[in-house]
Amino acid sequence: MIDRLGHSRRSRDLGDCDVTDRERARPWVIDPTTPSVARMYDYYLGGKDNFAADREAAEKIMKLVPNAREIALANRAFLRRAVRAMVESGIDQFLDIGTGLPTQENVHQVAQRVNPDARVVYVDNDPIVLAHARALLADNRRTVVISADMRDPEGILRHEAVRAHLDFDRPVGVLLLAILHFVVDDAECARIVATLRRAVAPGSTLAISHVTSGDLTEEEVRQGRDVYTATPAGGIVPRTHAQVRSNFEGFDLLPPGVVPVEDWRPEPEAVVLPRRGGIGIVGAVGVLR
Template identity: 50%
Template sequence: MAFDPHMPNLARMYDFLLGGKDHLAVDRAAVERLAEHIPQAAGLARANRAFLQRAVRHLAASGVRQFLDLGSGLPTQGNVHEVVRDVSPDARVVYVDHDPVVATHARALLEEAGRVAFVEADLLRPAELLDRPEVKGLLDLDEPVGVLLVSILHFVLDADDPHRMVKILRDALAPGSYLVLTHAVSSLGRPESEEAVKDIYRNSSTGGATGRTREEILAFFGDFELIEPGLVPVTDWRPEEGPLIGEPPLPGYLLAGAARKRAA
């Protein structure tokens, strides 16, 4: 993927939504167009990030000491290794992204992190990814791993068979491992907005996006056992505090869940 300053970049767009500083005018313009159709886009991005942190803390408290963050995006505040080490200082984390923009920033940030690696790889090739020396050198797949697919699967189109991809990951994991994901739903209730949002992403670095039904999203977990509260809107997954009085609730456009692999 060559750097194109005239094309919106998914990772930089997300950084802008989170209030970061690593973005260009073209990314900000794309997010502004997105907000015309999803006014709560920034709130959903922040809720997505907060879910990731809650889920990681829960997995670490449950004894998971290894994490594989797929489609990790640009480093920002509250990265997985920072959050998990509040619970488990010896935890190991591998970040994976195929975007060279992300790779440049991530390697600079993680140089001195210790027990952390970044792999520039395509998650569409999960078997090759798991065989990479950076992954095998840091993660022991015979022990539980927390696999994070947070706000990434809706950028994998049906033609690339994301369910097969995730099944390969599930099959490679040891009992006691977890799969954590968020995923956009298939309908915003406004067909013209849905098409406009898809068009924004088609013209970005990701090349497209697709929402899915609740049943299609549930299928990513396979025979893993969903932990409470199941697959729910991202703000409803083990919230640490209620919404502020007078704060409008976010729409349920993004579902979140975590599931555990049972012993054979």
């Protein structure tokens, strides 16, 4: 993704998570009265890094979507299995876009458990996410955190810390987990994925998880969209299996393809989550031809 766009150089000191001068100067303003999708997700997972506005918005979603917590937990479990499959196939560098607040079994923890030399770049634009991640990873020189927006994939690819940390002449594992549904325009969603696809080397892997409407009515989907419209994300849109599958153009899907995330290579000892009414979430992993 990077060397094809420009030269690569070594990092200064990855121990400080490669905070650039521009990022140090940026005024990190946190508005606790505006709900954040990352902090809402943290609340679904049972975390405590959230404000009253996040909890209020999340509770509205949970009234509409009884399985919201189960969906969040299933997505985290999919992350673990997908990353493990990638690193076991030889992927040793990862770009996780829309990482969210650190919790158990993050990408670097899963990957480095199998390969201690695995490198990870986390990308997010939520100031609380960035603060927590940088504090957590201050002593992990193989993992960096950058401030960037997935809607500007070119900016992510040009970022000096990304250029320094990842070698895009070799395969990279790209993760877009539970994030593309916040891009409400289908054409923009396709552009983001296509930009990343064009930049990675053959053999790179792409993991996507994305919400579907499940058994929600159109009115319930609209009400849920209204809640997310009040966040900086600007909205949410469920997509179909076929729409999610279209993002893997040029990739060979690993079995079992695009399926509900809980059905993607489930672990025998995994706790089976109750299938209550609400949204669905599908996921897949593909290898670039």
